[in-house]
Amino acid sequence: MKKIFSLMLVGILISGFLILKGRNTDRKVLKYAYGSNSEVVKKSMAEFGRLLEEKTNGKLVVEYYPDGQLGTEREFIEMVQTGVINFTKVSGSALESFSSIYSIFGLPYLFDSEEHFYRVMDNKDIMDKFYNSTEHLGFVGLTYYDSGQRSFYTKGRPITKPEDLKGMKIRVMQSETAIKMISLMGGSPVPMSNSETYTSLQQGILDGAESNEFAITTARHGEVVQYYSYDEHTRVPDIVVMSKSTLDMLTEEEKKAVYEAAIESTIYQKDKWKDAVAEAQKQMIEEFGVKINTIPDKSRFRELTSSMHDEFKQNEKTKDVYTEIRELGDKK
Template identity: 50%
Template sequence: MPLSYRQWLGAAALSALLSVNSYAATVLKLAYAENSQPVKTALNYIGEAVAKKTNGQVQIQYFPDSQLGGERELVEMTQVGAIDLTKVSSGLMESFSPLYGVFSLPYLFDSEKSFYQIMNDSSIMRQVYQSTQAQGFVGVGWYDSGARSFYMTKGPIRDVADLNGKKIRVMQSDTAIQTMKLLGASAVAMAQAEVYTSLQQGIIDGAENNEFALTVARHGEVAKYYSCDMHTRIPDVILMSNATAAKLTSQQQKALQEAIDESMQVEQKAWHEAVEKARSTAKNQFGVHFYEVNKAPFKARVQPLYQQLKAKPKVYALYQQITDKLNSQQ
């Protein structure tokens, strides 16, 4: 039976509504590996904020806690547009762009204040973020990941000599591997998910990470000695696929970037509150002992890394830009 005009009008309206809703519900896929709660809180904020800013036209679908793979797999998925957004350590990013390696340089930052000054400087970070554009993705923001220090299974690192011959887990980062070699240790690059059992079985003697590794990943159950040498402050970086821009209007892109920028502030505030709690939990529930160390001998050992930078003109230029900026702030 043919549709009446009223029925046809109703069907047309429904079709139009579905079309609008389809447009309105542009869904971006955001995947991430295992992370501390401050990072999860900040990533969740992005979805809430961008939905509010776009009146629901842009929504985030989450794939948390390594559901789609580890950080390397997530970067590769972002490259081809299989996911829109991810958050990974910039230590891993060194294998995609040498510029990210500057953040793995040991003892580059002497304080959280100097670290924040550089990370919030767009003249410095823009070139880093854009360095992977030809590979299909760019950086769009950063999160604090604290300072990385050594934690061990059989005794603390009190002096650089204590690292001699020790097998230390590091991220897949050339700079991190070279750092361990200069400090006398043997670097073992492996995924975060493998560290607990490797510590437990004696495959490695220790690892280096922030305090959350002791509690979130429960490494404090098998590694009881945390030496606060704070050799690196390696940020996390938020990546976005180039293909994502094609899904969004210019206003939606602006709203997404605003949501990401705001999430950075959320993460930093949550980080400061949570890191003290993580230290307390590591001490009181896991029985981890914390040690302060004299950093001078460690710094002296790694100076060849800075000399080697001269063979990498682009990285060396970025390093000089960073040190000039830090020196001008003193």
């Protein structure tokens, strides 16, 4: 039923866009679809639309289709490719099947700290390599949003060392890098969409998953798991992407406004992110009763996945950007 509804909406979007093009008007309504997100990210995407309308004196207006109304992250990307929608915001891991360079964000312990992550993500020379890598496929990156660290949350027992993952079925994003990481750590990776995770945990199909704190609160996975274990294996950014055909239709002034609004919405999100995470941590404990455990020594997790770093160092497509990212690290 949901699929039929999504297809109907897509049909409406296509016809609505064609009617708009045929009108003698300067006002353009741009479609922005996305999946389930924390409130702070939703507000940041809304801020992008507000800023864009303000910067173009109402000539560019953003219309939102939230909470997976139109499908999954992969489907959003494909709709942006074809121009059915104009914007989406997806995990960087969802982009790796379109451009292999994005797979580097799924590399465990790529970033030494949150500060290292920001130094990389705010570096235009580095990030343009990512954003422009999909131009030939019909879409480009505009900016990023912080999606925090990713750690394990589980039923039955916490994760304190890699050996605890043995025999556990762990949901991962549909990402080859994430699948390999869990396998090397000793778990059994199960790639699936986020929308299926709650039910799979509830029914015992999964023993756990890995994500940020908002999976426990916003997605309410805290209702079906008992432990959140801070191994902080990855920091995968969210990426805002735009249809290249849409971008090409805009005036130079409008293009400038799009990029400015995107970057300013990132600044807005970063300013509110830490407080949102702190509130989610409090909610995890007080509302959901999830037990949080820290893992002071993550060396075993790093050791087991070190071969993945070697692969990225040697790969012709990723070795240069891997070196650039690591050179901005805390441990130079």
